[in-house]
Amino acid sequence: MTWFPIGTIDDIPQRGARCVVTPQGKIGVFRTHDDRIFAIEDHCPHKGGPLTQGIVHGASVTCPLHNWVISLETGLAQGADEGAVRTIPLKIEEGRILIALDRQLMAAE
Amino acid sequence: MAEKLVIVGNGMAPGRMLEHLFEEAPGRYEVIIFNAEPRVNYDRIMLSPVLSGEKSYEDIVIHGDGWYIQHGVTLYKGHKIVAVDRDARTVTSDHGVTERYDKLVIATGSVPFIIPVPGKDLPGVITYRDLDDVNAMLLAAQSRDRAVVIGGGLLGLEAAAGLKERGMDVTVLHVMPTLMERQLDPAAGYLLQKAVEARGIKVMTKANTKAIVGDGKVEGVELADGAVIPATLVVMAVGIRPNVALAKDAGLAVNRGIVTDDRMETSDPNILSVGECAEVGGNVYGLVAPLYEMARVAAANLAQSANKRFVHSDTPTKLKVTGIDLYSLGDFADGDDREEIILRDASAGVYKRVVLKENRIIGTVLFGETGDGAWFNDLKKKETDISEMRDTLIFGQAFQGGASADPLAAVAALADDAEICGCNGVCKSKITGTITSKGLTSLDDVRAHTKASASCGTCTPLVEKLMVLTLGDSYNPAAITPMCTCTTLGHDEVRRLIKAKRLKTIPAVMQELEWKTSCGCAKCRPALNYYLVADWPDEYADDYQSRFINERVHANIQKDGTYSVVPRMWGGVTSAKELRAIADVVDKFAIPTVKVTGGQRIDMLGIKKEDLPAVWADLGEAGFVSGHAYAKGLRTVKTCVGSDWCRFGTRDSTGLGIRIEKFMWGSWTPAKVKMGVSGCPRNCAEATCKDVGVICVDSGYEIHFAGAAGLDIKGTEVLGQVRTEDEALEVIVALTQMYREQARYLERIYKWAKRIGYDEIRRQVLHDLPRRRDFYDRFVFSQKFAQVDPWSERVSGKDKHEFRPLAAVPYQLAAE
Numbered sequence: 001m002t003w004f005p006i007g008t009i010d011d012i013p014q015r016g017a018r019c020v021v022t023p024q025g026k027i028g029v030f031r032t033h034d035d036r037i038f039a040i041e042d043h044c045p046h047k048g049g050p051l052t053q054g055i056v057h058g059a060s061v062t063c064p065l066h067n068w069v070i071s072l073e074t075g076l077a078q079g080a081d082e083g084a085v086r087t088i089p090l091k092i093e094e095g096r097i098l099i100a101l102d103r104q105l106m107a108a109e
Numbered sequence: 110m111a112e113k114l115v116i117v118g119n120g121m122a123p124g125r126m127l128e129h130l131f132e133e134a135p136g137r138y139e140v141i142i143f144n145a146e147p148r149v150n151y152d153r154i155m156l157s158p159v160l161s162g163e164k165s166y167e168d169i170v171i172h173g174d175g176w177y178i179q180h181g182v183t184l185y186k187g188h189k190i191v192a193v194d195r196d197a198r199t200v201t202s203d204h205g206v207t208e209r210y211d212k213l214v215i216a217t218g219s220v221p222f223i224i225p226v227p228g229k230d231l232p233g234v235i236t237y238r239d240l241d242d243v244n245a246m247l248l249a250a251q252s253r254d255r256a257v258v259i260g261g262g263l264l265g266l267e268a269a270a271g272l273k274e275r276g277m278d279v280t281v282l283h284v285m286p287t288l289m290e291r292q293l294d295p296a297a298g299y300l301l302q303k304a305v306e307a308r309g310i311k312v313m314t315k316a317n318t319k320a321i322v323g324d325g326k327v328e329g330v331e332l333a334d335g336a337v338i339p340a341t342l343v344v345m346a347v348g349i350r351p352n353v354a355l356a357k358d359a360g361l362a363v364n365r366g367i368v369t370d371d372r373m374e375t376s377d378p379n380i381l382s383v384g385e386c387a388e389v390g391g392n393v394y395g396l397v398a399p400l401y402e403m404a405r406v407a408a409a410n411l412a413q414s415a416n417k418r419f420v421h422s423d424t425p426t427k428l429k430v431t432g433i434d435l436y437s438l439g440d441f442a443d444g445d446d447r448e449e450i451i452l453r454d455a456s457a458g459v460y461k462r463v464v465l466k467e468n469r470i471i472g473t474v475l476f477g478e479t480g481d482g483a484w485f486n487d488l489k490k491k492e493t494d495i496s497e498m499r500d501t502l503i504f505g506q507a508f509q510g511g512a513s514a515d516p517l518a519a520v521a522a523l524a525d526d527a528e529i530c531g532c533n534g535v536c537k538s539k540i541t542g543t544i545t546s547k548g549l550t551s552l553d554d555v556r557a558h559t560k561a562s563a564s565c566g567t568c569t570p571l572v573e574k575l576m577v578l579t580l581g582d583s584y585n586p587a588a589i590t591p592m593c594t595c596t597t598l599g600h601d602e603v604r605r606l607i608k609a610k611r612l613k614t615i616p617a618v619m620q621e622l623e624w625k626t627s628c629g630c631a632k633c634r635p636a637l638n639y640y641l642v643a644d645w646p647d648e649y650a651d652d653y654q655s656r657f658i659n660e661r662v663h664a665n666i667q668k669d670g671t672y673s674v675v676p677r678m679w680g681g682v683t684s685a686k687e688l689r690a691i692a693d694v695v696d697k698f699a700i701p702t703v704k705v706t707g708g709q710r711i712d713m714l715g716i717k718k719e720d721l722p723a724v725w726a727d728l729g730e731a732g733f734v735s736g737h738a739y740a741k742g743l744r745t746v747k748t749c750v751g752s753d754w755c756r757f758g759t760r761d762s763t764g765l766g767i768r769i770e771k772f773m774w775g776s777w778t779p780a781k782v783k784m785g786v787s788g789c790p791r792n793c794a795e796a797t798c799k800d801v802g803v804i805c806v807d808s809g810y811e812i813h814f815a816g817a818a819g820l821d822i823k824g825t826e827v828l829g830q831v832r833t834e835d836e837a838l839e840v841i842v843a844l845t846q847m848y849r850e851q852a853r854y855l856e857r858i859y860k861w862a863k864r865i866g867y868d869e870i871r872r873q874v875l876h877d878l879p880r881r882r883d884f885y886d887r888f889v890f891s892q893k894f895a896q897v898d899p900w901s902e903r904v905s906g907k908d909k910h911e912f913r914p915l916a917a918v919p920y921q922l923a924a925e
Contacts, residue, residue: 006916020915
């Protein structure tokens with residue numbers, strides 16, 4: 001696991017998200033109304049919708065394509081829908097956001 | 110043969126009396142009513158909501174014309190009785206109609222008290238008593254000018270709040286040191302004044318009116334200290350007095366009111382009196398509950414069904430200004446033999462005071478939190494000894510006897526004979542009993558059968574809780590579908606409260622309306638954002654994080670995460686230059702699909718999000734603006750070539766379409782709005798399946814609305830025909846604004862119109878000219894803030910973060 005700096009909290013709007021392009025695909029970094037930061041795959045388990053384009057509410061995001069609700073904390077689809085996205089380890093140091101990417105997987109790209 | 114019952118007056122008291130009478134002695138009397146007002150019986154308590162715009166006249170009608178026909182009642186509308194001949198037993202109206210009676214009921218109500226100052230008869234001075242007064246005020250309010258309300262009592266404050274809601278600059282003059290001093294103690298009066306002032310209404314207490322000044326019309330009010338307050342409208346709401354003139358002329362015993370015994374009989378046994386004009390037991394009454402009690406007693410007398418007698422009881426006072434909760438009951442003056450318990454919560458604006466005498470409640474004043482009013486009233490009525498619960502009494506019922514704070518449990522704990530509806534005197538067991546025996550399932554049914562919450566409506570939550578208790582899970586409270594799981598409120602209620610409580614941000618809505626989630630969900634947030642944009646166009650800061658992605662980035666998301674872009678082509682007309690610019694953009698950005706849309710314009714599909722601002726920049730250079738093909742807003746105005754080219758075209762349909770589109774683009778609406786203008790009834794622009802359509806004809810413009818050609822297919826309804834293009838535009842704009850103000854989010858025009866009623870919409874945007882103009886003006890005002898091309902804004906750098914990744918982890922670094 002390697003930590004990569006990707007930006008600061010202020011780069012992300014509250015109740016919003018930004019996308020990070022990585023060799024493993026796109027990762028969504030989300031900021032909640034109470035300034036918690038989460039990173040999950042930017043790829044809805046349903047039909048691959050870009051979750052970063054959804055509406056962020058509480059610690060969840062609603063996919064813009066078909067309104068699946070995904071928990072930012074667990075990556076699990078909420079309600080009656082079943083599915084999950086990968087959550088990405090994330091830490092904040094002095095206002096900078098870092099996400100952890102898997103070395104081996106990356107090497108395999 | 111049926112006896113003849115003649116009634117003078119058609120207010121709420123005689124209306125209620127007849128309901129009882131028809132129930133108890135159907136067919137016994139042939140009923141003839143003379144009404145000085147030219148209309149049916151309506152709910153006068155609800156005039157304030159009509160003034161503020163929360164309700165319309167139709168909403169408050171108690172007995173429609175059909176009711177009179179059904180019961181064989183002859184109603185003379187606009188007939189004032191000028192003479193009663195007690196010997197011949199006849200009455201005669203000002204239009205010369207004479208009717209004989211066996212029994213006569215005088216229900217002439219009351220007249221507003223006019224303070225005898227110079228200038229009281231100037232045009233622009235009105236009272237607040239009936240629908241004509243409300244209409245006069247609404248007319249005056251269009252000026253958005255200054256109004257002075259004389260009188261800081263119940264009526265005066267309701268009038269002030271309504272006028273303020275209608276956009277006037279309002280000052281209330283009150284002669285006493287605190288507002289509503291007859292119902293409130295000074296502390297509550299102070300809180301009330303603060304709450305009234307917080308709505309932007311100026312309040313002057315100890316203000317003694319000396320004269321109303323003006324040359325030919327009202328120009329201001331002069332106070333005793335010489336100060337002059339400018340005003341173009343003066344509302345006198347200082348009080349009412351029983352209207353006894355007719356009874357006096359007829360030689361009946363008259364004191365303050367028409368003197369009756371406790372069976373509502375006047376000094377002439379063939380003549381009864383009910384309502385605000387009647388004086389029974391030495392008292393006259395102005396609140397509806399005792400008046401309905403008179404109606405019950407009089408009906409029993411006329412039906413000779415039961416020996417009912419009128420008994421005095423205190424009636425609670427409530428103010429019908431949404432957002433200000435106050436409740437007052439009984440006697441709350443200080444005294445040596447009295448004790449009081451007071452609770453104040455300054456930050457919450459709550460004040461509660463219970464006045465006790467020998468451990469029994471004799472009076473209550475509640476401000477800010479009035480939920481326990483019914484419970485205090487019940488304790489007072491039953492003269493319950495409260496010494497056991499004295500320490501917790503003021504906190505209300507939920508804190509007694511270990512009962513939980515669950516509001517349902519509190520209602521369940523009420524005694525069977527506890528009064529739920531003060532206006533109509535309906536107790537708990539009557540409601541629960543009727544629900545069970547008649548199998549009622551909706552609030553409307555309960556209102557129809559028991560009258561509970563059918564007058565002022567403030568007890569509606571209590572009645573609904575009783576329905577939940579009685580029906581269990583099978584009752585869907587209020588039969589209202591909540592907006593989403595974040596709230597129990599429906600869209601209409603939320604919209605109403607946003608206006609009434611002047612909520613101007615999403616957090617304010619969620620706080621004040623007690624949202625169950627911290628920041629809503631993907632269902633309610635876009636709806637709230639729309640409601641706030643629509644209601645406060647100049648003040649509300651659009652919350653982009655609450656908009657669906659399409660409206661956030663001003664393009665349509667596709668299944669693969671790319672976007673499509675549709676520039677506006679006004680009325681579907683384009684040019685070589687525009688087409689060349691589109692072709693260049695398609696080449697430059699390698700746009701995979703170009704498609705002609707159903708709305709007569711061109712769609713470019715498969716554009717990467719990062720490319721959007723550059724695409725827009727190029728389109729913008731060619732003069733294109735956003736087509737809002739992604740918006741809950743005005744989409745397209747489809748046209749035919751009309752009289753410019755077509756041999757059948759009657760008018761310039763293309764020109765009108767372009768004019769409408771240029772006037773209305775950029776406006777947000779509850780759901781998408783598509784329009785069409787056809788130049789003749791052959792209707793090549795397919796205007797008769799649009800949200801709004803126009804068919805040009807020789808004699809003018811036929812305006813259509815409420816069509817659908819999507820999930821549902823529905824031909825339009827005809828709104829009406831107008832003669833000029835200007836008028837057509839005004840009506841269409843007014844219709845759209847009415848829809849913007851009243852519909853639920855995502856509700857297309859055809860669904861909204863079906864729910865509201867086509868006739869009602871016709872009335873408001875076609876026939877009622879002042880109203881039409883108001884809608885039009887509000888739309889124009891809102892456009893000042895809405896007509897900004899979102900594409901050029903983003904080309905200039907707005908919301909940059911939306912179109913760029915936060916970071917890219919480089920491959921080589923990642924692969925190290």
